[in-house]
Amino acid sequence: MRYITVVLALTEDYIRSQSHQQMQESTNDPREVWIDGTLVATQEAIHYVNLLDDGTAVGIVQFRGDADRLATIEDENPEIISCTVTGGETWLAYLRYKPEAFQTTLFELFDTEAISIDWPMRETADGLQVTLFGEDAALQQMIASVPDEMDLRLERAGEYQPQMDDPAAQLTDRQKEIVRAAIAAGYYDIPRRTTHRDLATELGLSQRTIGEHLQRAEAKIIQSVIV
Incomplete structure (x- = not known):
């Protein structure tokens, strides 16, 4: 490579x-x-x-x-x-x-x-x-x-x-999948164009799972960049 x-x-x-x-x-x-x-x-x-x-x-x-x-x-x-x-x-x-x-x-x-x-x-x-x-x-x-x-x-x-300091490298495959889906669906737009419920329906997961994965992914990225 x-x-x-x-x-x-x-x-x-x-x-x-x-x-x-x-x-x-x-x-x-x-x-x-x-x-x-x-x-x-x-x-x-x-x-x-x-x-x-x-x-x-x-x-x-x-x-x-x-x-x-x-x-x-x-x-x-x-x-x-x-x-x-x-x-x-x-x-x-x-x-x-x-x-x-x-x-x-x-x-x-x-x-x-x-x-x-x-x-x-x-x-x-x-x-x-x-x-x-x-x-x-x-x-x-x-x-x-x-x-x-x-x-x-x-x-x-x-x-x-x-x-090893690449923030995205710290995310699991599932976290990357959910973050990408959230971005594409407008979760981070103002105002938001989608919700945890919509993402859960799209990905076939529970709202709780969506929320937890997004929160953990955001924490990893922000801490790796700022802390």
Whole structure:
């Protein structure tokens, strides 16, 4: 099993295109979130992203800054459908949003059976840093399939050794199944679009089991990130 760590960034031509001129002028650092001219939060890590069948995406992102202010971003940015945040100095945001076309293409590449993401991913000043692992041929195919509007820089490569500090790695298979179902069904949206009862019916489990698994999974993820 091999791994590669790459940095992906939009090409200069794509950034200069008319549809991205405003982004070029208003965004100096992709890790920073500005609302009404005020820096409200800085992204530290991306712990999960999943594309949904309706073309939207959900993600779990670690931030530092004003959690309460970021929670209002859906009112400021039409691309953000919902945002739920935890508390504390360093906190998680559960986001549902409309990805751009190149983002969808990129994550569809990542979502193949042949390769996997070693979470978390991180935004850097140079682009999105992500570590992928799988068979060498599959990794090479992924590199060759990166969208034309993106540049890829290879940082490291070698034999893959799993990182034990991955928050998702601490979850059981059943906890991952329930958390993914909850995210897809809108459990973390504001307002919530599903309930323990709905999830229990969908997965064929009791409401108590759903509640316990979600609570334990959330505790593991939050404690591993913040404590």
